Amino acid sequence: xxxxxxxxxxxxxxxxxxxxHRSNTLNxxxxxxxxxxxxxxxxxxxxxxxxLSGLSCTDENFMQKAGAQRLAAELGIIxxxxxxxxRGEDVPGDPDGGWDFGHGAGFYLNATQAPYDRHxxxxxxxxxxxxxLVEASFPVSxxxxxxxxxxxxxxxxxxxxxxxxxxxxxxxxxxxxxPMSVPWGEKAFxxxxxxxxxxxxxxxxxQLLLNTGEKLPILIDQGDRDQFLSIQLKPEVLQVAALAxxxxxxxxxxxxxxxxxxxxxxxxxxxxxHHAQALKA
Amino acid sequence: xxxxxxxxxxxxxxxxxxxxHRSNTLNxxxxxxxxxxxxxxxxxxxxxxxxLSGLSCTDENFMQKAGAQRLAAELGIIxxxxxxxxRGEDVPGDPDGGWDFGHGAGFYLNATQAPYDRHxxxxxxxxxxxxxLVEASFPVSxxxxxxxxxxxxxxxxxxxxxxxxxxxxxxxxxxxxxPMSVPWGEKAFxxxxxxxxxxxxxxxxxQLLLNTGEKLPILIDQGDRDQFLSIQLKPEVLQVAALAxxxxxxxxxxxxxxxxxxxxxxxxxxxxxHHAQALKA
Numbered sequence: 001x002x003x004x005x006x007x008x009x010x011x012x013x014x015x016x017x018x019x020x021h022r023s024n025t026l027n028x029x030x031x032x033x034x035x036x037x038x039x040x041x042x043x044x045x046x047x048x049x050x051x052l053s054g055l056s057c058t059d060e061n062f063m064q065k066a067g068a069q070r071l072a073a074e075l076g077i078i079x080x081x082x083x084x085x086x087r088g089e090d091v092p093g094d095p096d097g098g099w100d101f102g103h104g105a106g107f108y109l110n111a112t113q114a115p116y117d118r119h120x121x122x123x124x125x126x127x128x129x130x131x132x133l134v135e136a137s138f139p140v141s142x143x144x145x146x147x148x149x150x151x152x153x154x155x156x157x158x159x160x161x162x163x164x165x166x167x168x169x170x171x172x173x174x175x176x177x178x179p180m181s182v183p184w185g186e187k188a189f190x191x192x193x194x195x196x197x198x199x200x201x202x203x204x205x206x207q208l209l210l211n212t213g214e215k216l217p218i219l220i221d222q223g224d225r226d227q228f229l230s231i232q233l234k235p236e237v238l239q240v241a242a243l244a245x246x247x248x249x250x251x252x253x254x255x256x257x258x259x260x261x262x263x264x265x266x267x268x269x270x271x272x273x274h275h276a277q278a279l280k281a
Numbered sequence: 282x283x284x285x286x287x288x289x290x291x292x293x294x295x296x297x298x299x300x301x302h303r304s305n306t307l308n309x310x311x312x313x314x315x316x317x318x319x320x321x322x323x324x325x326x327x328x329x330x331x332x333l334s335g336l337s338c339t340d341e342n343f344m345q346k347a348g349a350q351r352l353a354a355e356l357g358i359i360x361x362x363x364x365x366x367x368r369g370e371d372v373p374g375d376p377d378g379g380w381d382f383g384h385g386a387g388f389y390l391n392a393t394q395a396p397y398d399r400h401x402x403x404x405x406x407x408x409x410x411x412x413x414l415v416e417a418s419f420p421v422s423x424x425x426x427x428x429x430x431x432x433x434x435x436x437x438x439x440x441x442x443x444x445x446x447x448x449x450x451x452x453x454x455x456x457x458x459x460p461m462s463v464p465w466g467e468k469a470f471x472x473x474x475x476x477x478x479x480x481x482x483x484x485x486x487x488q489l490l491l492n493t494g495e496k497l498p499i500l501i502d503q504g505d506r507d508q509f510l511s512i513q514l515k516p517e518v519l520q521v522a523a524l525a526x527x528x529x530x531x532x533x534x535x536x537x538x539x540x541x542x543x544x545x546x547x548x549x550x551x552x553x554x555h556h557a558q559a560l561k562a
């Protein structure tokens with residue numbers, strides 16, 4: 001696998017970069033962003049926090065809007081932000097032109113249904129192919145954290161819960177906690193996974209939490225003025241599952257905050273410190 | 282004058298808001314962004330930092346990408362970010378469709394040439410009409426700072442240098458320091474102000490600095506990998522003028538940084554503290 005560097009911008013003493021590469025998992029070219037803090041120039045091997053963005057985002061939104069580089073530079077954490085779906089003319093999108101399915105909306109799962117199964121294997125890309133590439137190309141330690149927002153919060157929870165021991169830290173902002181029971185998830189799962197709902201449980205954090213061996217502490221922030229809270233996100237379902245499974249979930253309802261990057265920016269430092277505590281231990 | 286609130290998003294305990302209003306100066310509707318830190322809810326009157334953005338930006342770029350709200354919330358500074366030009370179907374743009382003149386490129390001056398003189402009076406808007414509106418509508422003190430980026434750095438310098446005593450603090454990121462002698466400025470000034478170059482001096486920071494009574498300390502950060510540095514920005518001309526005028530200019534050349542918001546985000550805290558020192562005194 002080879003990496004093509006397509007941009008390199010100094011930021012808080014480190015570098016925000018973008019790379020293009022061929023993905024064998026997704027059968028298309030992919031772009032990801034990476035923040036390399038200043039410590040990489042001293043030859044230190046640093047842990048990586050993977051950030052999964054939400055519907056309609058690319059690899060760039062988080063790097064441009066979350067303000068995470070300031071504290072990542074201080075703590076010495078690399079951040080990797082993949083794109084939110086396979087891309088390209090060959091990759092089928094939403095036949096209805098929606099923004100909540102297809103391009104920009106890969107839902108971080110492995111599709112089983114044609115024509116999506118040829119490209120939409122974002123879980124394997126995010127949890128396997130991309131870390132392998134990153135670990136072969138940058139001075140990283142073997143410690144990994146994962147976080148994300150909305151669809152990407154769902155992705156972060158599912159990646160960690162399906163792969164016990166693979167991540168050492170986990171958090172999410174306003175995740176889709178119970179996708180198999182909400183409109184965004186029902187649309188995506190029925191097309192990517194088929195109409196039979198039984199396999200959907202394998203991609204639903206609230207279901208996975210009941211049966212996983214992964215017992216990582218989970219930090220979730222959720223704005224109480226989030227316009228998607230009651231219809232699409234359903235943190236209360238995850239909370240009930242966490243109680244049943246005795247999983248260490250800290251769910252913080254943040255008064256007045258919405259679903260935007262202004263919300264993420266306001267609390268990203270808490271999440272970075274949550275990850276640093278586990279990743280730098 | 283009446284203000285129409287068009288968005289309101291909680292951010293670091295305060296609020297990032299956008300307002301639309303009729304501008305009599307510009308003869309069109311205008312939108313600005315404002316960050317109100319949490320202290321406004323305790324009834325404190327706070328100083329205002331005006332931020333002027335660069336070519337092709339709107340009122341939103343700075344609020345979304347600079348990461349300024351975190352420290353503004355801590356310091357108790359209101360930030361107001363106007364749009365970069367008059368807008369609307371009635372407002373003439375660049376006849377050649379360029380992005381460096383017309384819509385998004387008002388250059389913070391008062392045009393004297395038809396057809397631009399009817400709308401392009403961004404200096405009077407930024408230095409007079411908008412502060413009057415802000416001071417009548419929000420809990421602000423009488424202390425004002427001004428800063429900006431690129432074309433907006435030029436605007437900040439010119440606003441302060443043309444209006445001694447009006448601002449209590451001044452800074453800029455990668456400003457166009459000598460617009461009358463660079464391609465961006467020559468294109469804009471010849472159209473907004475006419476082919477006679479004599480009046481151009483009234484809108485050129487390096488010229489104004491030689492003749493102003495304003496002796497505010499000026500903080501400027503400039504990336505040494507900025508792709509526009511040698512052709513468009515020319516901080517060395519401003520530095521020579523500052524030496525001649527005995528003006529207190531601190532020009533910091535930042536190694537490795539480019540012209541982007543990653544550069545701004547990396548040093549915005551220093552600028553906020555520079556302004557706070559004067560505004561909160």
